[in-house]
Amino acid sequence: DQQVKQNSPSLSVQEGRISILNCDYTNSMFDYFLWYKKYPAEGPTFLISISSIKDKNEDGRFTVFLNKSAKHLSLHIVPSQPGDSAVYFCAAGNYGQNFVFGPGTRLSVLP
Amino acid sequence: DGGITQSPKYLFRKEGQNVTLSCEQNLNHDAMYWYRQDPGQGLRLIYYSQIVNDFQKGDIAEGYSVSREKKESFPLTVTSAQKNPTAFYLCASSILPSTVLSGELFFGEGSRLTVL
Numbered sequence: 001d002q003q004v005k006q007n008s009p010s011l012s013v014q015e016g017r018i019s020i021l022n023c024d025y026t027n028s029m030f031d032y033f034l035w036y037k038k039y040p041a042e043g044p045t046f047l048i049s050i051s052s053i054k055d056k057n058e059d060g061r062f063t064v065f066l067n068k069s070a071k072h073l074s075l076h077i078v079p080s081q082p083g084d085s086a087v088y089f090c091a092a093g094n095y096g097q098n099f100v101f102g103p104g105t106r107l108s109v110l111p
Numbered sequence: 112d113g114g115i116t117q118s119p120k121y122l123f124r125k126e127g128q129n130v131t132l133s134c135e136q137n138l139n140h141d142a143m144y145w146y147r148q149d150p151g152q153g154l155r156l157i158y159y160s161q162i163v164n165d166f167q168k169g170d171i172a173e174g175y176s177v178s179r180e181k182k183e184s185f186p187l188t189v190t191s192a193q194k195n196p197t198a199f200y201l202c203a204s205s206i207l208p209s210t211v212l213s214g215e216l217f218f219g220e221g222s223r224l225t226v227l
Contacts, residue, residue, distance in 0.1 A: 004153065034215070043115070043201055043218030044154075089153065091216075098144070098169070099216065101153035 003027050004092050006102040013109050019077040021105050023090035026071065030092035034099065035064060035075050038087045047088075048075070080109045113138045117202050117219035124189075124196075124226050132187045132222045134202035141207060143185035144216065147171060148199040157200075160185055189224060197226045 005024045013019045023033075031052035036044035050057040050064045050073065057064050063076045077084055087106045093099040115136045124130045136143065142161050146154040156169030160179040174193025179185055185204075189196045200223075203216040 002153070009151065036218075041120075041221065041223070043117075043203075043220045045218070046215045049215070091154075098156055098159060101146075101155075103151055103153045 002103070003030075003100045004090060004102040006088075006090060006105045008105050009103070010106040010108070013080045013107065015082055015109055015111050016079045019075075019080045019084065019107055019109065021075040021077075021088050021090075021107065023073045023075075023092075023102055024071060025073075025092045025100075027092070027094075027100075028071065029094045029097075030100075031094045032092070033064070033066060033073050034091040034093075035062075036089045036091065036101075037084075038089065038104070044089060077107075080107075082109050082111050085109045115202055115204055115217055115219035117200075117222050120220065120222060122222060122224050124224065126226055127191045129188055129190050130196075130224065132189070132200055132202075132224070134185045134187065134219060136183050136185075136202075136204045136217075136219075138204055138206075138217060139182070140204035140217070141182070142205045143179065144203040144205075145169075145175070145177065145185070145187045146201040146203065148201060148221075154201060157187065196224055199223050 034049045035047040037047050038044040048062050050066050066073045087104040089104045091099040091101045118133045144159040145157040158177040160166035176188045201221045202219040
């Protein structure tokens with residue numbers, strides 16, 4: 001049973017618009033969440049994180065929102081750029097445990 | 112530049128052969144990890160090591176083996192016992208074990224293994 005789910009395998013967005021990538025988790029013990037971005041044939045690179053004591057974290061065009069009661073987090077990219085086209089993974093963890101990764105969402109930003 | 116180096120980037124192997132994937136880091140990180148990526152699935156943890164000369168099985172360790180004789184090196188051997196070895200393999204490291212406190216995992220560029 002997947003503990004971290006990304007129910008949209010793919011998403012297409014027009015350049016300049018907002019991209020919203022969603023992630024759901026089942027383990028209420030998770031208290032730290034990461035988003036990674038991955039280009040083809042490359043390793044994932046860290047994008048942004050959020051801990052359970054916050055409900056929002058912002059870094060430039062990227063904002064992550066956490067709704068603990070719903071066990072849901074989302075990554076917002078505004079404005080979306082063609083270079084943002086990649087696979088995005090969310091990962092969840094808690095102290096003493098290794099991170100669990102979701103299956104990823106492929107984002108395509110259309111010019 | 113500090114980072115993680117995986118080699119080879121592409122590897123072909125015949126069924127029944129063992130193959131070893133290299134992972135070297137110069138970040139002075141204590142913890143190192145091996146993940147496997149398959150289409151439509153998240154990164155699944157194969158093995159991890161929190162300190163030299165110690166390692167633990169992850170979620171899908173069967174058919175794999177590792178060693179951690181040096182802090183900077185964590186090679187993964189895919190043995191003939193691994194039933195579906197064709198995959199993209201990723202090595203990662205983090206500053207501290209039990210990575211939540213340090214947050215970030217740093218990944219290598221990956222090795223794609225194809226079994227013919």
